[in-house]
Amino acid sequence: MGFLRIFSPHPSKHGESMVPQDQMLEVQLKDSIIQIEVGKYVSGTELLHLAVLHPRKLAVFSVFGIAGTVEHGNQYQLRLVYEHNLQRTACNMVSGPFGGVKGRDFICIQSMDGILMFFEQESYSFSRFLPGFLLPGPLSYNPRTDAFITVSSLRQVENYKYQTLAVATDVDCRAEAEQQKLGSGKRLTADWTLMIGEQAVDICILSSAQAASFVFVLGERNFFCIKANGQMRFMKKLEYNPSCFLPYASVIEGTINSLVGNHNNMLLVYQDVTLRWAAQLPHVPIALRVANFQDLKGVIVTLSSSGNLQCSYLGTDPALFQAPRVEARDINYEELDVEMKELQQIIREMAKTQDVLPKISKEEDLSVTAITYPNLDTELAAYSKIGSEKSPSITVKVQLKSRVAVLNLKLSVCVLPPLAASPEQVVLDSLGPGSSSAVTFHVFLTGSFSPAELEGDVAVSYTTATELNPYGVPRVAQCKFILPLKLVCSPTPPSKSVTCRITIDTNKPPVSLQDIFPDFVEKTEEEQVHAIGFQLVSGSRVTVLASKTSQRYRIQGEVFEDLWLITKELVERFEKHFANQGAKDFQCSFTGPIPLAEYYEVIDRHFELRLNAEKYQNFLAERAVQFRAIQRRLLTRFKDKTPAPLQNLDTLMDATYRQVIVLGDAAEENESALCQAFTRLKSATHLFLLLLRLWQSLNKEQMDILEATFLPLLQDTSQLGWEECVDAAVTHHLRTCLSRSPKEQALNLTSQLALPKDTVRLRKHISLLCDRMAKGGRLCLSAEGNAPIPVIMPAGGCEPIPESDLEDSAGELESLAEISSQRHHIRMADKPD
Numbered sequence: 001m002g003f004l005r006i007f008s009p010h011p012s013k014h015g016e017s018m019v020p021q022d023q024m025l026e027v028q029l030k031d032s033i034i035q036i037e038v039g040k041y042v043s044g045t046e047l048l049h050l051a052v053l054h055p056r057k058l059a060v061f062s063v064f065g066i067a068g069t070v071e072h073g074n075q076y077q078l079r080l081v082y083e084h085n086l087q088r089t090a091c092n093m094v095s096g097p098f099g100g101v102k103g104r105d106f107i108c109i110q111s112m113d114g115i116l117m118f119f120e121q122e123s124y125s126f127s128r129f130l131p132g133f134l135l136p137g138p139l140s141y142n143p144r145t146d147a148f149i150t151v152s153s154l155r156q157v158e159n160y161k162y163q164t165l166a167v168a169t170d171v172d173c174r175a176e177a178e179q180q181k182l183g184s185g186k187r188l189t190a191d192w193t194l195m196i197g198e199q200a201v202d203i204c205i206l207s208s209a210q211a212a213s214f215v216f217v218l219g220e221r222n223f224f225c226i227k228a229n230g231q232m233r234f235m236k237k238l239e240y241n242p243s244c245f246l247p248y249a250s251v252i253e254g255t256i257n258s259l260v261g262n263h264n265n266m267l268l269v270y271q272d273v274t275l276r277w278a279a280q281l282p283h284v285p286i287a288l289r290v291a292n293f294q295d296l297k298g299v300i301v302t303l304s305s306s307g308n309l310q311c312s313y314l315g316t317d318p319a320l321f322q323a324p325r326v327e328a329r330d331i332n333y334e335e336l337d338v339e340m341k342e343l344q345q346i347i348r349e350m351a352k353t354q355d356v357l358p359k360i361s362k363e364e365d366l367s368v369t370a371i372t373y374p375n376l377d378t379e380l381a382a383y384s385k386i387g388s389e390k391s392p393s394i395t396v397k398v399q400l401k402s403r404v405a406v407l408n409l410k411l412s413v414c415v416l417p418p419l420a421a422s423p424e425q426v427v428l429d430s431l432g433p434g435s436s437s438a439v440t441f442h443v444f445l446t447g448s449f450s451p452a453e454l455e456g457d458v459a460v461s462y463t464t465a466t467e468l469n470p471y472g473v474p475r476v477a478q479c480k481f482i483l484p485l486k487l488v489c490s491p492t493p494p495s496k497s498v499t500c501r502i503t504i505d506t507n508k509p510p511v512s513l514q515d516i517f518p519d520f521v522e523k524t525e526e527e528q529v530h531a532i533g534f535q536l537v538s539g540s541r542v543t544v545l546a547s548k549t550s551q552r553y554r555i556q557g558e559v560f561e562d563l564w565l566i567t568k569e570l571v572e573r574f575e576k577h578f579a580n581q582g583a584k585d586f587q588c589s590f591t592g593p594i595p596l597a598e599y600y601e602v603i604d605r606h607f608e609l610r611l612n613a614e615k616y617q618n619f620l621a622e623r624a625v626q627f628r629a630i631q632r633r634l635l636t637r638f639k640d641k642t643p644a645p646l647q648n649l650d651t652l653m654d655a656t657y658r659q660v661i662v663l664g665d666a667a668e669e670n671e672s673a674l675c676q677a678f679t680r681l682k683s684a685t686h687l688f689l690l691l692l693r694l695w696q697s698l699n700k701e702q703m704d705i706l707e708a709t710f711l712p713l714l715q716d717t718s719q720l721g722w723e724e725c726v727d728a729a730v731t732h733h734l735r736t737c738l739s740r741s742p743k744e745q746a747l748n749l750t751s752q753l754a755l756p757k758d759t760v761r762l763r764k765h766i767s768l769l770c771d772r773m774a775k776g777g778r779l780c781l782s783a784e785g786n787a788p789i790p791v792i793m794p795a796g797g798c799e800p801i802p803e804s805d806l807e808d809s810a811g812e813l814e815s816l817a818e819i820s821s822q823r824h825h826i827r828m829a830d831k832p833d
Helices: 162-167 176-182 333-353 563-580 596-639 649-696 700-710 722-735 760-774 809-819
Strands: 003-007 023-028 035-039 049-054 057-066 075-085 090-096 106-111 115-120 123-129 139-142 147-151 156-161 192-195 200-206 214-219 222-227 232-237 242-249 256-262 266-271 274-280 285-293 296-304 309-312 366-372 384-386 389-391 393-402 407-414 419-422 425-427 436-445 455-464 473-482 489-492 500-506 531-536 541-546 552-557
Touching: 023 075, 035 090, 049 090, 090 139, 106 139, 115 162, 123 162, 139 200, 147 162, 147 200, 156 162, 200 242, 214 242, 214 256, 222 242, 222 256, 242 285, 256 285, 366 455, 366 473, 393 407, 393 455, 407 436, 500 563, 500 649, 541 563, 552 563, 563 649, 596 649, 596 722, 596 760, 649 700, 649 760, 700 722, 722 760
Parallel strands: none
Antiparallel strands: 003 023, 035 049, 049 057, 057 075, 090 106, 106 115, 115 123, 139 147, 147 156, 156 192, 200 214, 214 222, 222 232, 242 256, 256 266, 266 274, 285 296, 296 309, 366 393, 384 389, 393 436, 407 425, 407 455, 419 436, 455 473, 489 531, 500 552, 531 541, 541 552
């Protein structure tokens, strides 16, 4: 609102309000106030003046007092000395003796469009563009190095020396008076930069005669101390959202103290990276200073966003009372023993009856049970359009039963795409002791491809109040639910179109498929049903065939990854069927070959989409740079007083804009295809691991290691993908528990995880893992069983396995011939492109 107030605070007792004498001056200016600074801004005098920054104006005022002749005391007035009208909207400013000038302070203003405007007191000096500017950041001046420090939109600290800014010449040589208006400065290069990875809240420079100059940067989640040459001195990770900070010199040599305020109304004192003190404030501080008032040193001045100005100090009030000396008396040890026993009894009772956290009991405070309805919804409560058809839904009921009083219940449902839940979150009323509640939701498909898992999670967050914590202790209860197979497929006649097949053997007599899949086969008079067809939502068909003479079952279909859900359901229903009959030695097996070629095709499709995503990002970045460059040229032409021809810049801008839109649409389509490909890859990986388990009769512990190796991610990201994670994990197993010699375990793993150029090396490592497991190798978390030499595994990642050390052309190729068929033979000696 443009109010400028000057205060001279006086000490007051706790609870007393502000007295009128604390406010020296209050003036309402015409424009809103962005920032104020105090310095030597008037030529011919070294007196301090007040610089006030408005959005479009810089004003310098002098404050002078008039001795009062009445009881109201002295009067203070504000007088305008000079002002500068700005051609650009200002963001912030800094002042100081730029260039090493003595007895004077200059002002640098940063505009919202990335221009630094320099004013030497009453005269305008020059302006310079900041390179790569997108949004303004905090700006600070270091008088020790005569440099300006800011944090750009690239999330890096940048340092520009004043001499570099002053010597740079403008591209458009015009009159000095027009420079501010045109602002066509040369692109600068920072003297040094340091990537911090986050936006900055504030920047402070701490320099003293004894210590070196340090740059302190307060980020959104971290606190940085940087040397004057751009090297990191230390970094402190914060567990809260900071609002302001103030570094100051410490009494201990070599250390620096820092005051940090956060949005939890806290003021914390750090000595370097160690927390030394924490205090509670009545408001969230947005500005923080340390000053001396009324002979009281070290007063902490905090300002809130609502205008509360508070002067406070750390510590406790000094105690002036001194206890008188007590008279010596004889000690009665019997009375002391009785009193000690009474106190210990009280402590034991309090420890039993009261606690801040609820006591852990065998019975949960809130039990959560999920029940999935066996049939599809008749009214189709939740529809998702898939092509021209509609996907039906299925209902899941969640029952909640509380043992004690629970508050703030919130139920969340999590399913992986293409599955979706409606509703995903439900807020419930509080439950009393022994009460129950029920919530129903619907699960349906949102895409034309099969999910990798037919299960979901239900999480219920709640709080339970205790005697010492009436607000409640946060707790979470979870449960899983399994969806039926009919949600993603429907019965269809068996298909003869086959491109991939899997054969499962059992050690029990043949069973009619009608007994295994009663929900997909209608009851007939035939004793045996030897073929069942499944129509998946992706459009492909899967057929299950049962041998009439042997104990073999074949699953065949058109797409490899679509066999996963049917194969998993068949194995699980076999185990349940024979368990109901009392058979304890039932076992499924797979004799091979492992369909590695089909699995590698799914990996290649996913990897190709990842490469396309990276290409689209690069293309978009190039076109965006080109679009901004054309915009700047057009703006320069439009602002010129003498009109000049556009030279087809408008046509070029329109064409670039269309390219950006087309590339953006293509990137979105590729992202959707990548999500679908990752789901298909997970389905193919689940099927590959199941066949590996049946092939080698692996136990649960080994399967857990395999699943952690081949399914490390819930989703792909641009920084970390499935291929590099799996390659690193498989390489680690080949060097440790599956290694053949101590030489392999002694190799250091130093390379970083990054997007590979192709999948040749990954495929070789997967084939090598299958071969060594076929030779009797087993997975374990340590390599002690196979080799005595420990593995050196740094945190950086792992490097590829040298083929010359690990591969034997004769032995490995013979083993691979047993794993895969002749048409799926993999050449282990191929080099990557």
